[in-house]
Amino acid sequence: MAIGRWGVAAAPSRLRTLLGSCVGIALHDRIAKLGGLAHIVLPDSRGDAANPGKFADTAIPALIEELDRCLQGKSRGRLTARIAGGACMFQTAGASGQALNIGEMNIVAVERILGSLRIPIVARDVGGEAGRRLTFNLATGVVTIRVPGGEDYEI
Amino acid sequence: MTGPPSDALRPEIRLSFEQGAESASRALSNWIDRPVRLTIGEASMVDLVEATGILGDPDTPVTACAMGLSSGRLSGQVILVFRDRSGFALVDYLMRQPIGTTTSWGDLEQSAAQETTNILGCAFLNAMAGHLPADAEAAPNAEDPGRNPDLIPSPPTFFHEFAGSLLEFALADQAMELDKVLVIRSRFTVGEAATERASTPDVELDWTLLFVPSGASLRALVNSFDSTDSQ
Numbered sequence: 001m002a003i004g005r006w007g008v009a010a011a012p013s014r015l016r017t018l019l020g021s022c023v024g025i026a027l028h029d030r031i032a033k034l035g036g037l038a039h040i041v042l043p044d045s046r047g048d049a050a051n052p053g054k055f056a057d058t059a060i061p062a063l064i065e066e067l068d069r070c071l072q073g074k075s076r077g078r079l080t081a082r083i084a085g086g087a088c089m090f091q092t093a094g095a096s097g098q099a100l101n102i103g104e105m106n107i108v109a110v111e112r113i114l115g116s117l118r119i120p121i122v123a124r125d126v127g128g129e130a131g132r133r134l135t136f137n138l139a140t141g142v143v144t145i146r147v148p149g150g151e152d153y154e155i
Numbered sequence: 156m157t158g159p160p161s162d163a164l165r166p167e168i169r170l171s172f173e174q175g176a177e178s179a180s181r182a183l184s185n186w187i188d189r190p191v192r193l194t195i196g197e198a199s200m201v202d203l204v205e206a207t208g209i210l211g212d213p214d215t216p217v218t219a220c221a222m223g224l225s226s227g228r229l230s231g232q233v234i235l236v237f238r239d240r241s242g243f244a245l246v247d248y249l250m251r252q253p254i255g256t257t258t259s260w261g262d263l264e265q266s267a268a269q270e271t272t273n274i275l276g277c278a279f280l281n282a283m284a285g286h287l288p289a290d291a292e293a294a295p296n297a298e299d300p301g302r303n304p305d306l307i308p309s310p311p312t313f314f315h316e317f318a319g320s321l322l323e324f325a326l327a328d329q330a331m332e333l334d335k336v337l338v339i340r341s342r343f344t345v346g347e348a349a350t351e352r353a354s355t356p357d358v359e360l361d362w363t364l365l366f367v368p369s370g371a372s373l374r375a376l377v378n379s380f381d382s383t384d385s386q
Binding site: 002004005018019020042050051054089102130131133149 | 203204207213214216221223232314315316317319320321322323324325327328330331334
């Protein structure tokens with residue numbers, strides 16, 4: 001899954017992506033063995049509708065809408081979330097010169113949005129200073145993570 | 156906000172990048188005691204998906220050294236990225252030992268890569284900032300606009316990372332400003348091939364120098380694109 005995009009798939013497929021400060025949101029319906037993965041870059045679209053996959057506040061609703069279509073309107077109460085990413089390697093400066101941690105801002109936004117939509121986060125692997133390779137198994141809902149130089153682990 | 160389409164930098168902006176590359180080439184040549192040439196290639200605005208692939212397969216592990224730099228006029232991150240084999244070659248050049256001698260990253264080898272990044276990054280950004288036209292300055296020196304401001308580097312850090320994740324980290328700041336990011340391609344040539352009298356084929360090193368401007372510097376640089384070419 002490319003940066004700033006989302007996608008939906010069913011078992012036995014797997015979805016993969018690479019994360020740095022971005023956050024990957026893996027939503028799963030274990031009954032239908034179907035799910036979707038969004039790779040968001042920034043927390044807030046501020047009204048920018050041109051790139052819905054880039055922002056947490058537009059990508060998550062768009063992913064849920066697509067999953068709901070695939071589940072014929074039955075997604076409510078059936079989706080669980082696993083999230084990963086939001087690391088920080090380089091501090092960046094905001095418009096007023098204050099240090100920004102974009103990874104942390106992404107994590108906060110994703111958790112807030114999923115909470116407001118009453119989608120439980122069943123596992124998370126977030127923060128730190130290293131990138132992550134995420135693999136989402138649609139049959140089980142399990143997310144496997146690898147960091148540079150490390151072994152695979154499941155969340 | 157979207158950026159201009161892929162096009163050419165204004166000649167005076169390109170010249171400032173070339174001055175930066177020239178200065179970096181001289182500094183690196185002195186550092187490793189052999190001719191090195193850093194050549195500036197095409198400049199373009201690309202979308203984020205394309206940008207995360209500029210180091211090749213995003214899944215590939217790479218080694219990198221990064222440092223923050225602020226010259227007053229221009230600020231951002233300078234990142235020297237290489238596959239392990241090319242990084243080991245750099246250490247071998249510095250140690251004046253046969254290529255292939257270094258095979259792992261100990262403290263000494265990491266320190267050599269960090270110091271190389273420091274020398275290269277400072278030379279590049281200092282020369283570039285000194286040649287930027289006034290309308291491309293992010294933050295001109297208010298007291299003396301003509302003075303080349305002091306360069307303030309942060310200590311280089313050494314790390315291993317997935318190529319795609321590294322670019323994602325580096326470009327997050329630009330992504331806040333634009334839907335497209337500025338990419339200026341460059342390549343290193345070392346040895347006799349880097350001189351005017353080269354009689355052997357180019358020896359191209361698999362090192363990549365990334366200059367990732369801060370948001371303010373990016374705005375200034377994007378405004379420097381030739382508006383007649385971006386229609």
